[in-house]
Amino acid sequence: MDYNYREVEQKWRTFWEENKTFKTEINPSKPKYYVLDMFPYPSGAGLHVGHPLGYIASDIIARYKRLKGFNVLHPMGFDSFGLPAEQYAIQTGQHPAITTEENITTYIRQLKQIGFSYDWDKEVRTSDAKYYKWTQWIFMQLFNHYYDKDANKALKISDLIVRFAESGNKSVNAVCDEDTVNFTAEDWNGMSEYEQQSMLLKYRLTYPDESVVNWCPGLGTVLANDEVKDGVSERGGFPVEQKKMKQWAMRITAYADRLIDGLNEVDWSDSMKDQQRNWIGRSTGASVRFSLYDVRDSMFDVSDSMFEVRNSENKQTSNNEQRTTKIEQQKSNNEKPTSIEVFTTRVDTIYGVSFMVIAPEHEYVPFLTTSEQKEAVEEYVQWVASRSELDRMSEVKKVSGVFTGSYVINPFNNEKVPIYLADYVLAGYGTGAVMGVPSGDQRDWNFATHFNLPIVPILDAQKDIDTQADNTKEGKYINSGIINGMNYKEATATLTKFLEENGIGKGKIQYRLRNAVFSRQRYWGEPVPAYFKDGLPYLMDESELPLTLPVIDKYLPTETGEPPLGRAEGWKYKGEYEYELSTMPGWAGSSWYWYRYMDAHNEAEFASQESINYWKAVDLYIGGSEHATGHLLYSRFWNKFLKDLGLVPEEEFAKKLINQGMIQGRSNFVYRVKESEGQGKKPVFVSFGLKDKYEVTPLHVDVNIVSNEVLDIQAFKNWRSEYVDAELILEDGKYICGVEVEKMSKRWYNVVNPDTLVDKVGADTLRLYEMFLGPLEQAKPWNTNGIDGSFRFIKKVWRLFYDDQDNFKVKDEVPTPAELKVLHTAIKKVEEDLERYSFNTVVSTLMICVNDLGSLKCSKKAILQDLVILMSPYTPHIAEELWTILGNEAGTISYANFPKFNPVYLVEANFEYPISINGKVRANLSFPTDTLPAEIEAAVRENEIVMKWLEGKEIKKVIVVPKRIVNVVM
RNA sequence: GCCAGGGUGGUGGAACUGGUAGACACGCAGGACUUAAAAUCCUGUGAGCCGUAACGCUCGUACGGGUUCGAUUCCCGUCCCCGGUACCA
Known part of the structure; x- marks a missing residue:
């Protein structure tokens, strides 16, 4: 009889659960080890085969470390706030909490089925009020702190207030908004409550700010970037525009340097560190202020329709009398700007500036645009508003832009420099303005060539600048006023000094990293524990937490375009003040969860x-x-903040990081005819083979209603309410779907579920197979082609214990040297490979070991017992069963001792050297392992085969690499 | 576009620090067992070539160069694929 995996696996899963085998407690007498998985978002599609890949790997390490004597914390939980549940709620009216609960139940069932050694008593869910109470609490701490650059850590806002009252902000070296002005203690004490609070917002680590969102008027909602395709909404195909909106932000930039420095102390891959460093993008340069030249009039009526959306927030501000203070006036819309500030990493190129470019959404645009240029500017701004940031950065080859009609003055040579708008400058990055130096920057060169602007050489080492830009720093400066004849280093120092002495700029460090938007115009997220009084945010009291999600009738924005929380009846702080209506983003709950696992029920x-x-x-x-x-x-940012507060001991929360590769999915597509897009139109889809005859938009379709690329039409119509009466254009009576290999993700409906596999071959086989697929880090498309090999392995192991007639054949005999060699080869390799996280090669090692023991007909207890321990991290169910069968206490293999490798069993008397001639192997010669290289060389020189290959030529050199190879060079 | 990763037989992959490329598995082919099938076991399996045969030869790790006694591994360039690109998580 074959091994009955169904029965055995079920038996041990029940045992583990009932006996809480993996319950973990603080135990100072043992070394600790914390293995964490990135917790999943519990999607409606259930766990897919991509999830377990990382979970299996981490479970293997958790089990391995237990065998090595560590006290292991290995928890699991759910990142259970998110868009998909809300989308489902919009479609069905079902409360996302219900859907989420159901999905989590499914996930837990699926996870338990795979035999993970989680301590389920420590499970957390980010959407549980007992959990998000603390997410809200951390948010409040951020609001109540600012970043002090002298202390290089977060300090209390209450302390800052004391300092302001005593000496203003001049002596305060803190991270704050760019436009924060200096004030004295007198100024501060003379400010109204409103003015003081407004000022403090410029320092708080979280604060309301304006940022750009994808606004979809057709759906009356804000869309995620990946809900937007080609400038229209993925659902329904409505146009999307860029709109500024008041949102909470997190001052992550305060931690930019520490986020860079901390990378040096963690064991993460270099590529991962590079990505983070580049994302933070620290660059050293200078800011330079260019004065505006002769602004004759501001041609634009501020209330002009084109700018209405963008200025709506500002208008509110100026309507509010209280807010128009002396300080605020400088920024007020009614005053003309007098200069534009740019940041440059190449201040040395400043004499080569022949134009300036500002972002089309820059707040100065209305003031800079002359009446002659008004129409062109208006048209351009409108066009840019329809494009996403990604589109704008990607299209580098096509130059676009428009002249505003205004000029600035280059402060170094007093030349008139025209101001353009161009979409490659983004308002959110730096000052939203750049100086154009066509001879030194290719994008500027392209722009200058396109608009026929002068290209001035600035260094004598620049080459071929009439065909392309040359960004060299070599040579001496020319055409460059005060720096003529200098080299790069001298020039930069001279110019920076000049800027600072004349108050037109200064040396500056700029980050690409932007402060993180911390609002979503959604329902299914953590409510922000803040309310508004006179338009300013205040926190509720800590004792009033959690602020729970109110009940609403529909999960859609209100008629006036407010987030869904605006629908909540009478949802006001103390019945009086408006709560924040947006919720926290997906990353809020996941930014600290590893601490909650440590003490999951603490109130x-x-x-x-x-x-x-x-x-x-x-x-x-x-x-x-x-x-x-x-x-x-x-x-990392939240962790550093918590450390500043003295609440956690470590600067970095994850000492070692492994990025599992994605198990890629095979996605299926349907093709919607473009003419049928838009509200109220009947959707028309055309089959794959006929799609080239139409203008179509490919849309993902659930792979579970597609089989061999043929769409189940009825299931498709039921899939989404808007497709109920869809028209399908068929070929040969079928609707054929397109296929593409891409990330397996719920939002692409290409999720494959592990349940079927567990049923077909068992959890141990699934665990083994997923590891056997290849290196953990590598991405690979999912297919089950090789799974039989893993299944056979399990059966082969069973057959070492039982013969064909089901007789137990394990004997208590003394192992032979050959058997010990097989076992210890495996012990060594399994240990080495696990230590370097090479999960796939361990499977091969186990297979070789079992094959070899099979050939040796070895069924000796001493050997098999160690083999079972070696296997147990990969195949815990069968290991637990065999362990018990061998006479050990039931359910104890998880805490057994990892077998100790003994090198004595592996000692070889001889080594067979490959003999290569000019790099090609021509013979093999065996020598005792302690033979000296000189003796080997002598033997090789006299070898017949070597002589034959020499064909009478001289041997130039013989290279002997001990226990590797011999190479004869002729 | 930018940042980061990858490309080895029909397939998944191995080769750890520059040292016999293709371990281990899948698939396929042939054989054993069986009335038969399944299961299991055995043999073969990178491509091409020579030979009666043991054996041997040439090519071969995306493509083109380079460094080296020796390169899948290091360097330069090109092509293709995948992830991220700030509201998917």
Whole structure:
């Protein structure tokens, strides 16, 4: 009889659950090890085969470390706020909490089925009020702190207020908004409450700010970037425009340097560190202020329709009498700007400036545009508003832009420089303005060539600048006023000094990193524990947490375009003040969850100091590389902040990080005819083979309603309400779908579920197979072609214990040297490979070991017992069963001792040297392992085969690499 | 576009620090067992070539160069694929 995996696996899963085999407690007598998985978003599609890849790997390490004597924390939880549940709620009216609960139940069932050694008592869910209470609490701490550059850490806002009252802000060296002006203690004490609070917002680590969003008037909502395709909404095909909106932001830039420095102390891949460093993008340069030249009039009526959207917030501001203070006036819309500031990393090229470019959404645009240029500018701004940031940065070859009609003055040579708008300058980055130096920058060169602007050489080393830009720093400066004849270093120093002495600029460090937007115009997220009084945000009291999500009738924005929370009846702080209506973004709850696992049910703190100081930081963190610059950066930021508050001990929360490669999915597509897009139109889809005859938009379709690329039409119509009466243009009576290999993701409907596989071959086989697929880090498309090999392996192991007639054949005999050699070869390799996280090669090693023991007909207990331990991290169910069968206490293999490798069994008397001649192997010669290289050389020189290959030529050299190879050079 | 990763047989992959390329598996082909099938076991399996045969030869790690006694591995350039690109998580 074959091994009955269904029965055995079920038996041990029940055992583990009932006996809480993996329950973990603080135990100072043992070394600790914390293995963490990036927790999943519980999608409606259930767990897919891509999830377990990382989970299996981390579970293997968790089990391996237990065998090595560590006290292992290995928890699992759910990142359960998010867009898909809300989207489902919009479609069905079902409360996202219900859907989420159902999905989590499914996930837990699926996870338990795979035999992970999680301590389920420590499970967390970010959408649980008991959890998000602490997310809100951390948010409040951020609001109540500012970043002090002298202390190089976050300090209390209450302390800042004291300092302002005593000496103003001149002596305060803190991270704050760019436009913060200097004030004295007198100024501060003379300010109204409103003015003081407004000022403090410029310092708080979280604060309301304006940022650009994808506004879709057709759907009356803000869309995520990936809900937008070709400038229209993915759902419904409505136009999308860029709009500025008041949003909460997190001052992550305050931590930019520490986020860069911290990378030096973690064991992450260099590529991952590079990505983070580049994302933060620290660059050293200078800011330079260019005065505006002769602004004759401001041609634009500020209330002009084109600018209405952008200025709506500002208008509100100026309507509010209280807010128009002396300080604010400088920024007010009614005053003409007098200069434009740029940031440059190449201040040395300043004499080569022949134009200036500002972002089309720059706030000065109305003032800079002359009446002659008004129409062209208006048209251009409108066009740019329809384009996403990504589109704008991607299209580098096509030059676009428009002249505003205005000029600035180059402060170094007093030349008139025309001001253009161009979409490659983004308002959100730097000052939203750049100086154009066509001889030294290719994009500027392209722009200058396109608009026929002068290209001035500035260095004598520049070559061929009439065909392309040359960004060299070599040579001496020419055409460059005060720096003529200098080299790069001298010039930069001279210019920076000049800027500072004349008050027109200064040396500056600029980051590409932007402060993180912390609002979503959605329902299914953490409510922000803030309310508004006179248009300013205030926190509720900590004792009033959690602020729970109110009940609403529909999960859509209000008629006036407010977020769904605007629908909540009477939802006001103390019945009086408006709450913040946006919710927190997806990354809020995931930015600190590893601490909650340490003490998941604590109601007094986010986790006890005792637990935090025992578990400290994550020793191994496994998750997808797609989180490189999102989750992993935000989490590091929050961790550093919590450390500043003295609440956690470690500067970096994840000591070792492994990025599992994506298991790619095979996506299926349907093709919607473009003419049928838009509200109220009947959707028309055309089959793959006929799609070239129409203008179509490819749309993802659920792979589970497609089989062999043929669409199940009825299932498709039921899939989404708007497709109920869709028309399908068929070929040969079928609707054929397109196929593409891409990331397996719920939002592309290409999720494949592991349940079927567990049923067909068992969890142990699935675990083994997923590891056997290849290196953990490498991406690979999912297919089950090789799974039989893993299944056979399990059966072969069983057959070492039982013969064909089901007789137990394990004997208590003394192992032979050959058997010990097989076993210890495996022990060595399994240990080495696990230490370097080479999960796939361990599977091969186990297979070779089992094959060899089979050939040796070895069924000796001493050998098999160690083999079972070696296997147990990969195939815990069968290992637990065999362990018990061998006479050990039931359910104890998880805490057994990893077999000790003994090199004695591997000693070889001889080594067979490959003999290569000019790099090509021509013979093999065996020598005792202690033979000296000179003796080997002598033997090789006299070898017949070698002589034959020499054909009478001289041997130039013989290279002997001990226990590797011999190479004869002739 | 920019940032980062990858490309090895029919397929997944191995080769750890520059040292016999293709371990281990899948698939395929042939054989054993069986009335038959499944399961299991055995043999072969990068491409091309020579030969009766043991064996041997040439090519071969995306493509083109380079460094080296020796390169899948290091360097330069090109092509293709995948992830991220700030509201998917």
